[in-house]
Amino acid sequence: MNERTIAIGDIHGCTEALAQLVNTIELKRNDTLITLGDYVGKGDGSKGTLDFLIELQARCNLVPLLGNHDFLMRSVLRGDLSAGAWFSLGGQTVLGSYGTDSDTAAIPESHRHFLEHCRLFFESPTHFFVHACYDPSLPLAETDERTLLWKHLAEGIPSPHWSGKTAVVGHSSQDSGKTLDAAHLICIDTACVTGGRLTALDVLSADVWQVARDGTRLSHKDIFQ
Numbered sequence: 001m002n003e004r005t006i007a008i009g010d011i012h013g014c015t016e017a018l019a020q021l022v023n024t025i026e027l028k029r030n031d032t033l034i035t036l037g038d039y040v041g042k043g044d045g046s047k048g049t050l051d052f053l054i055e056l057q058a059r060c061n062l063v064p065l066l067g068n069h070d071f072l073m074r075s076v077l078r079g080d081l082s083a084g085a086w087f088s089l090g091g092q093t094v095l096g097s098y099g100t101d102s103d104t105a106a107i108p109e110s111h112r113h114f115l116e117h118c119r120l121f122f123e124s125p126t127h128f129f130v131h132a133c134y135d136p137s138l139p140l141a142e143t144d145e146r147t148l149l150w151k152h153l154a155e156g157i158p159s160p161h162w163s164g165k166t167a168v169v170g171h172s173s174q175d176s177g178k179t180l181d182a183a184h185l186i187c188i189d190t191a192c193v194t195g196g197r198l199t200a201l202d203v204l205s206a207d208v209w210q211v212a213r214d215g216t217r218l219s220h221k222d223i224f225q
């Protein structure tokens, strides 16, 4: 079996960690790589992360999902949210990575295009992938954006999804740096930007790889102890 389905957690502008994680998993052309969203905000490398992901599209089957921070940026670029409102929600950090304090015109068209093509969710035969959370009783296509993009697991871990598939989510950062495995739900936001780790999970083999924010690869022992 050489076609893998690998999910990557919340990147938040940690481009060096992302680059090293992609090296670590030895990415192959026929891998399906699902990035769980929140490419921008918090960290200082939002622009570099989007540049890297756009290039990554040529190296694998990349399935980028939309996170709440990406949603806000897309909303500004669509004209649905004022830049001023965005600034108070982390937008200034994002714009800073483009070398500007306030000029959204500094964001290239290729980045707007990428954000417009991010999905709210993705399903494989055995798993489904979403940035934040889900409704156990609803198809993902019928679930509201607040749940998919914003709902935190601190509000309670949802029951198993009616589909019987395992959920793979980000958003609810695990400050321990360890993934949260509730069997029917796995959270792989391992808080890279705040001193944790960036995680990749092969959902079929259950292989896990992690790197620190500076790109240092963690050993098997560090990941699982």
Ligand SMILES: [Mn+2]
Pocket (backbone or CB within 6 Å): 038, 067, 068, 069, 131, 149, 170, 171, 172
């Ligand atoms: Mn998030």
